[in-house]
Amino acid sequence: MHEKLITDRARITQRVRDFFTDNNFLEVETPIMVDIPGMEPHLTPFETTDGKFLNHSPELQMKKLLGQGLKRIFNITKVFRSGEKSNTHNPEFTMLEWYRLNADYKDMMTDCENLITSLTDKYSKPFKRKTCQELFQEHLQIDLTSDNFAEEAAKHIDVSQLKTWDEIFFKLFLNFIEPNLGPEPIFVTDYPASQAALAKTKGFFAERFELYINGLELANAFSELTDATEQRHRLEEEQEERRQMNKTVFPIDEEFLSALDSIPEAAGIALGLDRLIMVLLDKKTIQEVILFS
Amino acid sequence: MSSTTHIVKGIAIAFKHGTWLVTDAQFVSPGKGSAFTRTKLKNLKTGQAIDHTFRSGESVETVDVQRNKAQYLYSDGTDFHFMENDTYKQFSLSADAVGDMKKYLLDDTDCYILKLNDNPVSVQVPAKMEFTITSTPPGERGNTATGGNKEAVLETGLVIKVPLFLKEGEKIIINTENDTYVSKA
Numbered sequence: 001m002h003e004k005l006i007t008d009r010a011r012i013t014q015r016v017r018d019f020f021t022d023n024n025f026l027e028v029e030t031p032i033m034v035d036i037p038g039m040e041p042h043l044t045p046f047e048t049t050d051g052k053f054l055n056h057s058p059e060l061q062m063k064k065l066l067g068q069g070l071k072r073i074f075n076i077t078k079v080f081r082s083g084e085k086s087n088t089h090n091p092e093f094t095m096l097e098w099y100r101l102n103a104d105y106k107d108m109m110t111d112c113e114n115l116i117t118s119l120t121d122k123y124s125k126p127f128k129r130k131t132c133q134e135l136f137q138e139h140l141q142i143d144l145t146s147d148n149f150a151e152e153a154a155k156h157i158d159v160s161q162l163k164t165w166d167e168i169f170f171k172l173f174l175n176f177i178e179p180n181l182g183p184e185p186i187f188v189t190d191y192p193a194s195q196a197a198l199a200k201t202k203g204f205f206a207e208r209f210e211l212y213i214n215g216l217e218l219a220n221a222f223s224e225l226t227d228a229t230e231q232r233h234r235l236e237e238e239q240e241e242r243r244q245m246n247k248t249v250f251p252i253d254e255e256f257l258s259a260l261d262s263i264p265e266a267a268g269i270a271l272g273l274d275r276l277i278m279v280l281l282d283k284k285t286i287q288e289v290i291l292f293s
Numbered sequence: 294m295s296s297t298t299h300i301v302k303g304i305a306i307a308f309k310h311g312t313w314l315v316t317d318a319q320f321v322s323p324g325k326g327s328a329f330t331r332t333k334l335k336n337l338k339t340g341q342a343i344d345h346t347f348r349s350g351e352s353v354e355t356v357d358v359q360r361n362k363a364q365y366l367y368s369d370g371t372d373f374h375f376m377e378n379d380t381y382k383q384f385s386l387s388a389d390a391v392g393d394m395k396k397y398l399l400d401d402t403d404c405y406i407l408k409l410n411d412n413p414v415s416v417q418v419p420a421k422m423e424f425t426i427t428s429t430p431p432g433e434r435g436n437t438a439t440g441g442n443k444e445a446v447l448e449t450g451l452v453i454k455v456p457l458f459l460k461e462g463e464k465i466i467i468n469t470e471n472d473t474y475v476s477k478a
Contacts, residue, residue, distance in 0.1 A: 042327055083328075086320040161351045170326045174346035195326060284471070 005281075006291060012119060012277055013076065016096060019118050023111075025072040025098060030061035032078055036253045040197070041241040044082040046091075047248075054080035057270055059198065060256045062099050063224065066266050067259025074098035076273065087285040088216060088275065096276070099268035104200075104223040105207045108269045109187050112211050112219060116185065120280055123213070127185040132173075133205070135188065139176045144169070144192060145204050166194055178215060185213045197234045200225050211271070213279045221269035228260040297352040300330050305337060305409075307354040308345070312337045312409060314358070317470075321346065337407065337414040340389035356409070360417070363406040365398045373398065375406060375416065384413045391416055396451040397469055399424075418469050423478045424448055425464050429455065 017027065037045040037053040038060060045053040055061075056079050065073055079095045100107055113125045136142045142152045153159050153168045157175060162168050169192060181188070189209040193199075196206035199222035207223035225231050235252050242249045277289045298304065302318040313334040321329045328349040335342050337358070347353070362378040372385040373395070384406075388395070397418040398404070405417040429445035442454040445465075453467060455474045464478035 042322070084320060084322060089320055089322065162348060166326050167348055170329060171346065171348060174321060174329055174331065175344075179344060 005289065008281055009277060009289065009291065012280060013273070015119055016076070016115070016273070019115050020072075020074040020098060023072070023114075025074045026070060028062070028065055028070075028073045028075050030058040030065075030075055030077060031055065032080075034061075036060075036250050039235050039238040039242070039250055039252075041238055041245060041247065044247070046080050046082050056081050057095065058097055059268065059270065060253055062097055062268060063263065063266070064256060064259040066099055066101055067262040069262070071101040072099070087287070088278075090274065090286050090290060093286070093290070094273040096271045096273045097269065099224075099266060101266050102264060103267040104265065105189075105209055105221050105267050108221040108267050109209065109211075111269070112187075112221075112271075113185075116213075116276075119276075123185050127187055127211075129187045129189055129209075131190040131205070132188060132192065133190065135177050136172070139180060140172060142172070166192070169195075178212070178217075181212045181215050183214050185211060187211055196222060197238055198222060198225055198231070216275055216279065217272075218275050218279065219269055219271035222267065224263070224266040224268055226260050226263045226266060228257045231260055232257055298355050299350055300332060300347050300353050302332075305356040305358040305407075306334075307356050308334065311339075312356050312358075312414075313343075314407065314415060316342075320349070335392065335415065337409055338390075340387070340392040340415070342392065358414075359408040359411075360405050361408065363404055363416070365400065365402040365404055365416070367400055368395075368398075373416075375404070375413070377406060386413060386416060390414060394418060396449050397422060399448055420468060420470055421466050421475060422469055423464055423466050424451070426455070426459060426461055429459060429461055431460070 032055055033048060033052045034055050035052060037055060038057055043056050045056050047053055058075050058077050062073060062075060075097045077095055078092055080092050082091060084091055098111065113127055116123060117125055133144050136144050140156060142149065146152060149165065150159055150168055153172055157171050159168055162171060187209045190205040191208045193201040193204060193206045196208040199206040199208045209221050210217050211219040232252065239249050274286050274289050278286060281289060283289050300315060300318055302315050305312055305314050313336055315332050316335050317333040319331045321331045329346050330349045331344065331346045333342060333344055363375045364378060366374040366376055372387055373391045374383060374385045376383045394416050406413050407415040407417060424447040426445045427448055430443055443457055444452055445455040445459060446452050451472065453472050453474055455465065459465065466475040466478050467473065468475050
């Protein structure tokens with residue numbers, strides 16, 4: 001373990017805290033061990049011997065706090081995702097999340113720009129912004145809302161083993177778009193509504209964005225869905241998806257749904273702190289920036 | 294004869310009318326979707342390298358590739374000459390077929406030869422290899438903004454990041470999978 005890395009990590013984390021404190025955010029702590037983890041069908045939480053789960057995101061707890069009237073909150077916490085290991089993934093990693101009441105995803109983009117330019121002078125504001133639809137048109141001449149989406153996709157990739165619209169979307173995105181996003185920061189915005197179970201939607205698309213730097217996904221943000229009825233419906237759909245994938249079906253977190261009733265408008269974001277440190281320290285792998293890896 | 298399997302590093306696959314060696318396979322997760330595997334593929338005929346991302350679990354058709362121990366002998370300027378250890382048979386590969394591997398090849402280097410239907414098509418090197426540093430800036434302190442590392446040029450011309458305490462002429466071990474410093478030799 002490198003002494004330089006230990007001090008660099010501490011310095012960056014401190015400056016992140018300073019940024020949020022200076023902007024009147026309150027730092028909160030959320031549990032690492034929970035009764036009901038998030039429902040995302042493609043994430044697998046670690047289960048403890050007494051039937052609890054290690055949280056894979058503090059998102060639900062953060063929204064419960066918003067429901068209590070807190071206006072600006074942030075959290076730096078460990079999260080866990082079973083089976084995720086690569087040069088840019090570690091099963092245990094550090095997540096930075098922040099939420100704003102009476103805000104939307106555009107406010108989160110501004111926060112990202114301000115945070116990152118407060119940590120480095122490598123990049124300047126404003127960061128580039130492109131919608132998914134624009135990127136698919138630009139790189140593949142494909143209209144995401146087209147009825148012939150799968151046929152159009154088949155001109156570029158083998159779709160024979162893909163089961164859903166979303167899988168085709170991701171295979172195209174990962175092969176033709178993500179590698180061409182470039183080294184500069186860019187917000188990829190307005191994802192298909194099917195990929196944003198906790199976000200506010202507008203027709204085919206959702207108010208969701210991801211921040212990429214160096215082609216690496218750093219953060220995922222939404223204008224939060226605050227309609228409890230609609231949220232219940234989407235969680236039920238995800239329960240069904242988990243059932244079909246033979247995964248553990250978690251109960252619906254009623255405390256979370258009732259918190260939504262007290263939230264007018266809100267926006268939130270999850271940013272992988274280790275990946276941000278990779279970008280700031282110019283490291284190629286996440287293992288190089290984690291102290292005990 | 295062929296079979297199908299999930300994609301992993303080290304296998305050879307039939308893909309896009311060619312035979313490709315999977316030189317890297319990394320898990321990627323787009324967050325709100327299934328897991329994918331990002332691979333680096335090397336065409337075993339032309340040496341062309343491409344990236345392709347498969348959905349994890351997608352089946353691919355495998356191709357049987359023989360892997361034999363060999364020794365790199367020399368380059369005549371166009372081709373690279375090798376000798377197979379078991380048979381002492383000599384053969385050559387084009388610069389394209391050797392591709393990126395040439396940055397690890399010194400005369401008499403131990404390596405592996407990959408053969409497709411008995412034809413040598415590509416070369417692989419061990420995961421850990423020893424090299425001598427031919428040049429690197431002096432100084433223990435260096436630029437602290439670069440994480441306590443500096444650049445070093447190795448005998449083959451390969452440039453890698455090494456800790457500040459290393460000097461010219463020292464022997465080091467590197468990891469050829471990602472061109473990183475492992476230890477002093």
